[in-house]
Amino acid sequence: MASPLDCNGNSAPLEPSAAQMQAIAAQISEVVIAHILSLGQQPASDTQGSAAPSLAEPLPRAGQPLDELLSLVMDELTPRSVNTASPGYLGYIPGGGLFLSAAAEFLAAAINRHVGVEHMAPGLVALEETAVQWLCEIVGYGPGAAGVLTTGGSLASLTALVAARDHTVADQISRGVVYASDQAHHSAAKAARMAGFSRANIRVVATDAAGRMDLHAAASMIAEDRRAGLIPAVLVASAGTTNTGAIDDLGGAAALAQDHQMWLHVDAAYGGFFMLTARGRERLAGLASAHSITLDPHKGLGLPYGNGALVVADRSWLLDAFSASADYLHEHESSSVNFCDLSPELSRNFRGLGLWLPLKALGSQPFAAHLDEKLDLADQAARALALLPGIEIVTPHQLSIVTFQLQLPRPAADRGNDSADSEVGLAQDELNTRLLAAINSRGRVYLSGTRFRGRFVLRLAVLSFRTHADRLAQALEDIEAAITEVSPR
Numbered sequence: 001m002a003s004p005l006d007c008n009g010n011s012a013p014l015e016p017s018a019a020q021m022q023a024i025a026a027q028i029s030e031v032v033i034a035h036i037l038s039l040g041q042q043p044a045s046d047t048q049g050s051a052a053p054s055l056a057e058p059l060p061r062a063g064q065p066l067d068e069l070l071s072l073v074m075d076e077l078t079p080r081s082v083n084t085a086s087p088g089y090l091g092y093i094p095g096g097g098l099f100l101s102a103a104a105e106f107l108a109a110a111i112n113r114h115v116g117v118e119h120m121a122p123g124l125v126a127l128e129e130t131a132v133q134w135l136c137e138i139v140g141y142g143p144g145a146a147g148v149l150t151t152g153g154s155l156a157s158l159t160a161l162v163a164a165r166d167h168t169v170a171d172q173i174s175r176g177v178v179y180a181s182d183q184a185h186h187s188a189a190k191a192a193r194m195a196g197f198s199r200a201n202i203r204v205v206a207t208d209a210a211g212r213m214d215l216h217a218a219a220s221m222i223a224e225d226r227r228a229g230l231i232p233a234v235l236v237a238s239a240g241t242t243n244t245g246a247i248d249d250l251g252g253a254a255a256l257a258q259d260h261q262m263w264l265h266v267d268a269a270y271g272g273f274f275m276l277t278a279r280g281r282e283r284l285a286g287l288a289s290a291h292s293i294t295l296d297p298h299k300g301l302g303l304p305y306g307n308g309a310l311v312v313a314d315r316s317w318l319l320d321a322f323s324a325s326a327d328y329l330h331e332h333e334s335s336s337v338n339f340c341d342l343s344p345e346l347s348r349n350f351r352g353l354g355l356w357l358p359l360k361a362l363g364s365q366p367f368a369a370h371l372d373e374k375l376d377l378a379d380q381a382a383r384a385l386a387l388l389p390g391i392e393i394v395t396p397h398q399l400s401i402v403t404f405q406l407q408l409p410r411p412a413a414d415r416g417n418d419s420a421d422s423e424v425g426l427a428q429d430e431l432n433t434r435l436l437a438a439i440n441s442r443g444r445v446y447l448s449g450t451r452f453r454g455r456f457v458l459r460l461a462v463l464s465f466r467t468h469a470d471r472l473a474q475a476l477e478d479i480e481a482a483i484t485e486v487s488p489r
Contacts, residue, residue, distance in 0.1 A: 013063070027066065031074050036085075036099060039466065044088035044446035046079055082446055084305075087466035090475060091448035093242060093270050094464040096302030104357040105304065108350040115350045116340040117329060128352025129337050134359060135295055136311050138275050139268070140288030146315035148343040149351040152308035153269035153294045154187040159310045159343050160292040161188075161195040161234065163321040164263035167291075168233040177201045177225050180236035181213040183243050185267055188236045201230065210395050211246030211452065213237060215256055222260055234263045239284050239293075240271020243450050244394070244459070245401030247271060251286030266290040269308070270463075271399050273300025276368040279375055283398060291317070297355055301367055302465040307354060310343075318342040370465045374400040377462045377472050384476050385460075388483060394452060400462045403452065406435050406483060429456040431486060438482035445475040 016024065053076065083089055085097045113121040115128060128149065136145040150156045161178070169176035178192040182204050192202050203225075205218045222232045237253040238246065250266060257264035266287060272295045274280025275287065287293065291313055298307040312318055323341035340346040359367075378400040385391050385404050394403040408428045436449045436458055448459050460475065 024066065027070065031070055032102075035074060035078075039083070039086050042079070042083055042086060043443040044086045045082045045440055045443070047082060085464075085466070086446070087464060087468065087471045088445040088474070089464060090460050090462060090467070091446045092459075092461065093296075093299050094461055094467070095298045095305060096464040096466055097304045098302045098358055098465070100358045100361060101303040101307070101354040104353045105349075108353040111350065113350055114347065115352070116346045116348060117338045118336065121350075124350060124352070125337055125339070127356050128339070128350070131352045131356040131359065132309070132311070134364075135297075135309055138364075139272060139293050139295070139311060140275070141311060141313055142288075144314050145311060146318060146342060147309055147311035148318070148339055149355065150308040150310060150343070151306050152298065153185065153267065153296050154190070154308075155344075156269070156294040156296075156308045156310035157185070157187045157191040157265070157267065158194055159318075159322075160265045160294065160312070161191040161197075162344075163292065163312065163317045164234045164265060165195045165197070166321045167317055168261075168263050169231050172231060173197060175201075175229065175231045176233035177203060177222075177230050178234045178236065179203045179205055179218055179221060179232070181205045181207050181238065181241075181248065183207050183211045183213075183241040183246060184236055184238055185242050185269070188265075188267065192234070197233075207246070209453075210398070211241055211244040213248040213253070215249060215252045219256055222256070222262075226260075232260050232262050234265060237264065237266045237290070238271075239266050239268035239287055240274070240399050240401075242270060244403050244452060245270070245397060245399045245461075246395065247283055247398045249286075250284065251289065254286055254289035257291075263292070264290045265292045265294070267294045269294045269296035270299050273297070273367070274371055274375070274399055276300075276364060277372045277375065280371065280399075288313075299463060300371060301355075301358070302370070303354060303358070307351065309355075315342070373468070374462045377467070377469065378402055378460075380469070381460055381462065381472060381476070385479070388476075388480055390483060390487065394455070394457045402460045402462075403450075403457045404460070405455065405457045406432055406487070408488070425455065431488075432456050432458060434486045435482055438485050439475075439478050442478045442481070444478055445471065447475075 084095060113124050115121050115125050118125045132147045132149065135147055148159065150159065165173055165176065173196045176197055178197050178201065180188045189202050193199060203221050205221065206214045208214055225232055235253055235257045237248040237250055239250060240247055254264055268287060271284060272293060275284055293311050295309040295311065297303040297309060298305050319341055322343055378397050382393060382397050382402045385402060386393050390407050392405050392407050394405050408424055408431060433456060436447060440446050449456055450459055
């Protein structure tokens with residue numbers, strides 16, 4: 001097949017002709033559509049066997065036909081991966097890769113406008129600001145709220161912790177203390193360190209049996225730090241932990257933070273968009289009391305990876321932390337919305353279109369219905385798993401993550417024996433590691449594991465808009481078959 005892009009014979013290879021652009025777009029569209037239509041038949045994971053081919057080579061001086069390059073990406077490299085766009089992807093926190101958002105990102109890249117400062121593209125900045133305000137509306141913020149779109153939750157958390165630092169401790173950061181639970185996302189502690197908080201002043205708060213922060217333990221830590229002359233600065237709560245989907249008592253966390261003049265940041269990267277549903281709003285009560293909230297549209301809304309967000313209750317907090325001036329940016333000083341004054345970034349891609357276009361074209365209702373369906377599927381999964389022989393549900397599912405473990409049978413005489421408990425624990429971890437491998441080896445679904453309270457447990461996370469009851473049924477079939485395969489005889 002001839003390549004539509006013959007760079008070697010083109011006098012202006014960086015600027016393809018109209019016919020070449022049409023051919024390139026048609027060829028890429030063809031492989032993308034074929035890929036998406038076959039997702040249901042593709043393995044949920046294929047990372048075993050031969051290693052990926054080495055791509056190391058000297059910088060090429062001459063070009064290569066586009067069809068050969070697309071074949072390398074789509075036929076050789078992409079299949080050797082965990083298929084995170086598959087309806088069978090039930091590991092970690094699924095996303096999906098919404099086609100309309102991907103198309104919007106292509107359009108945004110082709111338009112290639114600078115949206116860091118308003119005067120460079122006022123209409124497109126207004127579009128992105130509208131999308132950000134929709135996020136503020138979803139979480140329950142009122143007038144004065146603001147936010148920025150980021151690459152994901154990690155950058156959102158860093159942005160929040162920098163704003164929190166300036167609002168609470170500023171030049172006394174050496175005395176500032178950050179509190180997060182032992183189930184908080186690892187980006188919370190990383191963000192605190194990058195924002196300048198001392199490692200020694202990052203507190204890990206215990207959680208209860210459901211994985212929720214123990215606010216009494218947090219209050220005790222705060223009181224002890226105050227007595228030691230430190231400044232309790234930031235409390236990080238979770239609205240759906242990555243590990244188990246646990247939701248901290250957000251109202252209680254807000255009250256604790258208010259009592260001690262602390263900044264409350266809520267990591268709602270996974271759980272925040274359940275606010276589109278009635279059940280989600282009930283379970284996430286108190287979310288809008290946070291100073292700042294991390295959201296990941298590439299999770300709950302199914303957008304392609306690289307779509308995160310931070311929203312705050314008061315725009316001035318971001319302005320205080322990030323606004324800056326330069327002689328070459330004099331035009332931006334009179335603008336009302338400059339994203340460069342709300343985050344660490346100046347030049348970056350036009351992220352707003354990938355969020356705005358699907359919400360504007362489809363409305364919020366399909367997203368709410370999709371998330372309601374995921375809550376239903378998680379309920380069904382928990383009930384079905386509890387009926388399987390030897391299976392224990394480890395934590396109550398609060399959103400759409402179900403944690404479970406296959407139990408080893410043990411004599412009653414061994415119970416309470418520390419030595420026997422340790423041996424059984426190790427054996428049980430090994431058994432569940434093999435169970436996870438046996439489930440995933442069937443190729444129809446992909447689950448992930450984690451450790452909770454020292455135990456290896458399996459996680460079934462239902463979030464992709466492509467996952468429906470038929471794939472959950474397959475998952476349950478494969479789990480049951482894998483239990484039979486690995487159980488001691």
